[in-house]
Structures are given as structure tokens and as C-alpha cells.
Amino acid sequence: MAKTKSVFFCSNCGNESPKWIGKCPSCGEWNTYTEEIISTKQNTKSVLVKSDSLPEPISDDFDSTETRLFLSDTELNRVLGGGIVCGSVVLLGGEPGIGKSTLLLQNMLHSAYKCLYVSGEESKTQVNMRAKRIGIRNQECYMLHETRIEKVIATAKEINPEMIVIDSIQTIESELIESAPGTVSQVKECTALLIRYAKQTDIPVFIVGHINKDGMLAGPKVLEHMADVVLQFEGEKNYQYRTLRTLKNRFGSTNEIGLYEMAVDGLKAVTNPSDILISDSTDNLSGVAISACMEGNTPILIEIQALVSPAVYGTPQRNSTGFDTKRLNMLLAVLEKRSGFLFTGKDVFVNIAGGFRPNDPGLDLAVAAALISSYQDIPISKTTAFSGEIGLSGEVRPAFRIEQRIIEAEKLGLNRILISEFAKLQDKNGFNIKIETLEKTDDLIEMLF
Numbered sequence: 208m209a210k211t212k213s214v215f216f217c218s219n220c221g222n223e224s225p226k227w228i229g230k231c232p233s234c235g236e237w238n239t240y241t242e243e244i245i246s247t248k249q250n251t252k253s254v255l256v257k258s259d260s261l262p263e264p265i266s267d268d269f270d271s272t273e274t275r276l277f278l279s280d281t282e283l284n285r286v287l288g289g290g291i292v293c294g295s296v297v298l299l300g301g302e303p304g305i306g307k308s309t310l311l312l313q314n315m316l317h318s319a320y321k322c323l324y325v326s327g328e329e330s331k332t333q334v335n336m337r338a339k340r341i342g343i344r345n346q347e348c349y350m351l352h353e354t355r356i357e358k359v360i361a362t363a364k365e366i367n368p369e370m371i372v373i374d375s376i377q378t379i380e381s382e383l384i385e386s387a388p389g390t391v392s393q394v395k396e397c398t399a400l401l402i403r404y405a406k407q408t409d410i411p412v413f414i415v416g417h418i419n420k421d422g423m424l425a426g427p428k429v430l431e432h433m434a435d436v437v438l439q440f441e442g443e444k445n446y447q448y449r450t451l452r453t454l455k456n457r458f459g460s461t462n463e464i465g466l467y468e469m470a471v472d473g474l475k476a477v478t479n480p481s482d483i484l485i486s487d488s489t490d491n492l493s494g495v496a497i498s499a500c501m502e503g504n505t506p507i508l509i510e511i512q513a514l515v516s517p518a519v520y521g522t523p524q525r526n527s528t529g530f531d532t533k534r535l536n537m538l539l540a541v542l543e544k545r546s547g548f549l550f551t552g553k554d555v556f557v558n559i560a561g562g563f564r565p566n567d568p569g570l571d572l573a574v575a576a577a578l579i580s581s582y583q584d585i586p587i588s589k590t591t592a593f594s595g596e597i598g599l600s601g602e603v604r605p606a607f608r609i610e611q612r613i614i615e616a617e618k619l620g621l622n623r624i625l626i627s628e629f630a631k632l633q634d635k636n637g638f639n640i641k642i643e644t645l646e647k648t649d650d651l652i653e654m655l656f
């Protein structure tokens with residue numbers, strides 16, 4: 208006899224409750240609980256590994272090389288830690304329209320493996336049109352238009368692909384569960400089935416996941432625990448650049464990032480990011496400083512633009528694109544208190560070119576330099592780079608991997624870099640670029656102008 212059970216799930220974070228509640232105790236959102244009927248007519252508990260496994264001692268004499276499949280896309284290979292591991296499940300999240308479907312379809316169409324692309328979101332015509340635009344180089348890329356997970360797995364068993372894409376997990380449903388696709392119980396069950404399939408057959412599976420309004424992957428947190436690799440595709444939709452980050456990777460580092468440019472015929476890898484992030488204009492304008500920053504393991508030179516102008520309204524505005532506004536407020540307070548720049552009564556805007564959102568404390572020094580330059584209305588030479596973190600007492604702290612940053616600045620033809628006095632450098636004279644060090648933000652003014 209089928210037994211049914213009614214459970215309430217938070218649609219924001221996936222928290223489970225036996226009764227309806229107004230405010231989610233887990234994520235704090237209001238009115239997010241929805242009822243889902245779970246039928247237990249069959250045992251829906253998923254077993255992720257084969258049950259007949261026996262305990263074995265951990266030893267060295269074991270072939271540790273996981274088999275990996277290499278994709279045509281060097282950026283994606285690198286982000287995955289050197290190709291995709293067979294039998295792994297990769298979850299790809301990102302804002303709508305950022306290019307998740309494009310990225311995966313393009314990788315399937317350009318790969319040398321037999322692929323199955325399951326689309327639950329777009330119609331056949333839509334996928335075909337997109338495929339035509341991207342260019343079809345793989346004759347063995349099959350498209351399946353299906354939303355029932357049981358059917359998807361049955362088809363996969365039939366055609367036996369070497370790689371599978373599920374676009375997206377929120378549109379797929381299991382017959383065992385009565386609630387609508389995209390609900391917590393459906394997403395959980397379908398992912399568990401896909402993981403079991405991947406582990407049993409050694410076929411890697413890419414799963415596209417939607418994100419909620421806070422930018423987190425939608426659905427239960429357990430999804431991220433279940434997947435082997437969690438990737439996030441991000442960028443400003445109005446700019447053409449996109450960043451692929453690793454949030455979790457069981458087979459490699461989470462420091463690698465991939466940079467892409469959205470073109471008319473799909474996504475193109477950006478091989479020399481510094482070149483595009485620095486504008487070519489030769490006129491020296493005030494409020495512009497170049498930061499030698501790190502995006503994961505990649506050193507990049509980024510142009511920081513700042514504008515300090517008399518406030519239009521009583522409360523001055525503090526706006527920034529690509530840089531944390533809280534960090535900006537902190538820098539303004541430090542510059543005001545320690546170096547005597549009065550930002551009260553001034554509107555302050557900071558912008559990072561190209562729609563990038565670097566996540567590096569070493570950006571501080573360049574932001575401070577750009578702010579001072581705009582405040583004084585004196586330009587900074589475009590052949591000077593900055594790298595350093597600023598502390599609350601105005602001290603300049605060393606940025607990590609300083610040598611890589613210096614080498615990148617040198618490679619791009621800059622002739623001067625300002626770094627922290629306390630940076631540990633083996634040989635300051637071993638570079639073709641002039642390295643100047645500073646201890647406090649006060650020194651910055653003397654060194655700049």
C-alpha cells in the first residue's frame with residue numbers, strides 16, 4: 208500500500224519542517240514554506256555506493272590516477288582540476304541568462320566523446336538554433352527533450368554516452384514523488400538518482416542548477432554536499448566577460464578560475480585578461496589606478512576608477528561596482544582618519560572595468576590611490592601598479608603571492624609597482640620593474656605626487 212506523507216520545505220534554503228511555519232529558522236526568510244506530498248510507495252532512499260563493498264586498509268599500492276576526460280575547453284579543464292573525473296557529478300550554478308546552457312552545450316558539441324544533452328528547459332528548435340550558432344563539431348552529441356528522470360536514465364543506459372548534461376535539475380521530476388518539479392524533494396531525489404547512476408557507470412554528469420535571489424544555489428544545501436564539484440558562473444550580464452569559479456572540488460584546487468567572453472558564436476576563453484581590463488586610452492585622467500590583483504591562481508592587472516565629487520544630496524552617496532561597498536566605506540574612513548582626506552560631504556563612486564568582481568584584499572591600495580587621485584584631481588601614471596591590503600590603522604599589509612603580481616605587471620610593460628614594506632620578497636632587484644615599498648597610507652601621497 209502506498210503511504211503518503213506531507214512535509215513542508217523552505218523554497219529558499221530547503222529546510223524541512225513537519226508543519227507550516229511563517230519564518231524559516233534556517234535562512235530567516237518569510238513565507239517560503241510550501242507543502243509537498245511525498246509518496247513512499249517505493250523505497251526512495253537512495254544508496255550512493257554499491258552495497259556489497261567491504262572495508263579495506265588504506266595503502267600506497269593502489270592506482271591513484273583517477274581517469275579523467277579532457278574537454279576542448281582549456282578553461283573548464285583547468286577549473287575542474289585537469290579534465291572531468293569519470294563518474295563525478297558537477298553542479299553548475301549561475302544567474303539566469305549568464306550562459307550556463309551555452310557553456311555546457313558548447314563543450315558537448317566540441318568534445319570528442321559521445322554525449323547526451325538533456326534539455327528540460329528549452330525546446331528542440333531552441334537548442335538546435337543555439338547549437339548551429341556555436342558550431343557542431345561532434346557528430347555524436349545527442350539531445351533528449353525529457354523531464355522524467357527515470358526516462359532520462361533509461362535512455363542513457365540505452366545509448367551509453369560518455370558524458371551527460373542535465374539542463375536543469377529544477378525542471379526534472381521523478382515519478383516516485385508527487386510534488387512539482389523544482390521542489391526540494393524532487394530536486395533531492397533526482398540528484399540522488401543521477402549520482403547513483405554516475406557512480407555505478409563511471410559516466411560523468413554535469414547538472415545545471417538555478418540560484419535563488421541571494422545568489423546561492425537553489426534547493427537544499429544537501430545538493431552541494433552530494434555533488435563532487437560545485438561551479439559557479441558569474442559576471443555582469445551587461446558586460447561580455449564571465450568568470451567560472453569553483454566553490455567545491457573533490458579532485459582539485461578551488462583556487463582556479465576560468466575567464467570567458469560571450470561572443471556571437473558562444474563563449475570564448477580569455478587567454479590574456481590583463482590586456483582587456485586596462486583601457487588603451489593614453490590621456491592621463493585623475494581617479495584611475497592599476498591594481499595587480501589575483502583572481503584565484505591567476506594574476507591580473509585591473510583598472511580601478513574612482514570619482515570623488517561634492518555631494519548632490521545631504522547624505523553623500525557611496526557606490527561601487529565590482530568592489531565591496533563595505534570595504535569602500537572602511538577605506539574612506541581610514542583615509543579620513545589617518546591621512547586627513549575629508550570625504551564627508553563628497554559623493555564617492557568606484558568602478559572596476561569590464562564587470563569583474565575580483566575577490567582579493569590586495570586591491571585596497573589601488574582603490575585608495577584612485578580615491579586620492581580623484582580627490583586631488585591629479586592623475587597617476589598608467590605605468591604604475593599597486594598591490595597591498597590596507598588595515599584599520601592605515602598600515603599597508605602585504606598581498607599574498609606578491610611575486611606573481613610583480614611578474615604580471617612587468618610582463619605588461621609597467622615600470623613601477625607599489626607594494627607593502629612588509630612583503631617578503633627574495634630579491635627586490637631581480638625584476639625589471641621598479642619596486643617601491645610603503646608602510647602607511649600617508650606614504651602613498653608623497654610617493655604619488
Ligand code: TYD
Binds near residue numbers: 305307310340341
Ligand atoms: P544561456 O546559456 O541561455 O544562459 P543560462 O542557461 O545561464 O540561462 O545564455 C544566454 C545568453 O547568452 C543569452 O542572453 C544570449 C547570449 N548568447 C550570446 O551572446 N551568444 C551566443 O552564441 C549564445 C549561444 C548566447
Ligand code: MG
Binds near residue numbers: 308309328374
Ligand atoms: Mg539555460
